[in-house]
Amino acid sequence: MNAYMKRVLEQVKARNAGEDLFIQTVEEVFKSLEVVVKQHPEYEKMGLLERITEPERQISFRVTWTDDAGKVHVNRGYRVQFNGAIGPYKGGLRFAPNVTLDTMKFLSFEQTFKNSLTSLPMGGGKGGSDFDPNGKSDAEVMRFCQAFMSELYRHIGPDVDVPAGDIGVGAREIGYLFGQYRRITGTYENGVLTGKGIAYGGSLIRPEATGYGAVYYLLEVLKHFGEDIKGKKIAISGFGNVSWGVAKKAAELGAKVVTLAGPDGYIYDPDGIVTDEKIEYMLEMRASGRNKVKDYADKFGVKFFAGEKPWGVEGVDIYMPCAFQNEINMDEAKKIARNKNAYYIEVANMPTTNDALEYLQKHVKIVAPSKAVNAGGVATSGLEMSQNSERLAWTAEEVDAKLKGIMKNIHDASAAAAEECGLGYDLVAGANIAGFKKVAEAMIAQGLI
Ligand code: 2IT
Numbered sequence: 001m002n003a004y005m006k007r008v009l010e011q012v013k014a015r016n017a018g019e020d021l022f023i024q025t026v027e028e029v030f031k032s033l034e035v036v037v038k039q040h041p042e043y044e045k046m047g048l049l050e051r052i053t054e055p056e057r058q059i060s061f062r063v064t065w066t067d068d069a070g071k072v073h074v075n076r077g078y079r080v081q082f083n084g085a086i087g088p089y090k091g092g093l094r095f096a097p098n099v100t101l102d103t104m105k106f107l108s109f110e111q112t113f114k115n116s117l118t119s120l121p122m123g124g125g126k127g128g129s130d131f132d133p134n135g136k137s138d139a140e141v142m143r144f145c146q147a148f149m150s151e152l153y154r155h156i157g158p159d160v161d162v163p164a165g166d167i168g169v170g171a172r173e174i175g176y177l178f179g180q181y182r183r184i185t186g187t188y189e190n191g192v193l194t195g196k197g198i199a200y201g202g203s204l205i206r207p208e209a210t211g212y213g214a215v216y217y218l219l220e221v222l223k224h225f226g227e228d229i230k231g232k233k234i235a236i237s238g239f240g241n242v243s244w245g246v247a248k249k250a251a252e253l254g255a256k257v258v259t260l261a262g263p264d265g266y267i268y269d270p271d272g273i274v275t276d277e278k279i280e281y282m283l284e285m286r287a288s289g290r291n292k293v294k295d296y297a298d299k300f301g302v303k304f305f306a307g308e309k310p311w312g313v314e315g316v317d318i319y320m321p322c323a324f325q326n327e328i329n330m331d332e333a334k335k336i337a338r339n340k341n342a343y344y345i346e347v348a349n350m351p352t353t354n355d356a357l358e359y360l361q362k363h364v365k366i367v368a369p370s371k372a373v374n375a376g377g378v379a380t381s382g383l384e385m386s387q388n389s390e391r392l393a394w395t396a397e398e399v400d401a402k403l404k405g406i407m408k409n410i411h412d413a414s415a416a417a418a419e420e421c422g423l424g425y426d427l428v429a430g431a432n433i434a435g436f437k438k439v440a441e442a443m444i445a446q447g448l449i
Contacts, residue, residue, distance in 0.1 A: 213376015
């Protein structure tokens with residue numbers, strides 16, 4: 001890193017002291033940008049790196065709701081509008097007990113580059129709350145969503161900021177949030193949220209899109225190495241919406257997902273999660289709100305490993321962490337790297353600590369970064385926005401074909417960006433460079449704001 005980058009990084013660390021996830025993301029992105037920053041002395045003159053690491057706006061608000069027994073609860077709600085240079089802010093809402101402002105900042109910073117990579121006009125944003133939907137009744141979730149939207153509505157809009165789902169926010173929550181937005185504003189602006197139900201403007205394939213997109217990206221990586229997905233074994237973590245999409249598409253293409261993981265441990269299914277019954281059961285498990293992956297082992301008679309992670313399982317070709325940030329640390333990375341031919345394909349947002357990421361890049365066949373691999377979710381949200389604004393609906397085949405094209409383009413653009421900088425087939429650096437360049441160009445063109 002040159003002196004300018006080092007100086008900005010120090011400033012970011014001082015200004016965001018204690019926000020370790022955000023600092024981690026900035027460091028990870030900066031590491032890739034060295035060559036580009038050297039080529040563009042105007043970045044320093046325009047304070048580009050100082051500006052791109054400071055959110056345009058961050059909102060924090062009180063959310064008051066009552067549970068079924070009438071008890072009052074207060075949670076904290078957030079929306080971080082990180083960068084709007086290339087389009088309205090766009091990004092998910094995460095409801096989980098460990099959500100902090102730091103979580104929101106790292107996610108919205110990542111989102112800025114991810115959205116840029118999709119080649120669709122979307123800026124970066126993220127929001128959510130430390131509310132835990134697990135174990136709550138439908139009525140409680142509805143009251144929470146209504147209270148949350150009662151503040152959020154004044155900060156969003158189809159041309160302003162378009163939230164969607166993330167961990168803890170699925171079709172049910174989006175429905176309650178949209179209902180409250182419509183009621184408060186008295187408008188039918190269904191382009192204000194994505195991930196909606198089909199009955200009120202949702203897009204076909206949106207629920208599948210993140211997982212499908214990850215597998216489409218994987219196909220491009222395999223193609224680069226002249227390999228076929230057929231017969232490959234995949235270890236994944238998580239058992240939510242994204243994991244479901246990965247398992248479903250992998251099965252369709254003749255590969256098999258052999259592990260799932262939750263907060264309670266992991267399951268190993270040697271036959272693979274390949275039948276309709278098993279794939280459907282994943283949705284049931286998630287919808288139950290129990291948050292226990294052991295349910296799968298009980299139902300299908302496979303092994304459950306309490307309190308363990310799936311990364312040491314033998315005979316796996318591809319590793320796809322689909323759960324949450326920093327689940328792969330140095331110890332886990334070393335387990336994966338016992339397989340020198342491993343394909344390490346990040347899916348969850350920032351699933352790898354920076355030291356583990358660097359280690360894996362040196363010790364496995366290839367590392368692909370989540371901001372490229374999981375971009376099919378937000379890309380399909382972008383397609384949902386297009387359909388809403390044109391007041392039409394594409395078929396599942398049309399959306400799927402566009403998603404496939406976007407994922408191929410993300411892979412190819414990342415590979416080309418790294419190649420141009422003399423970095424070879426480095427998908428991590430390539431994604432950061434390609435995502436960054438477009439946002440930087442838009443920011444320079446728009447002057448000092
Ligand atoms: O992390 C992500 O990209 C998402 N949660 C999806 C965001 C979106 O706007 O669809």
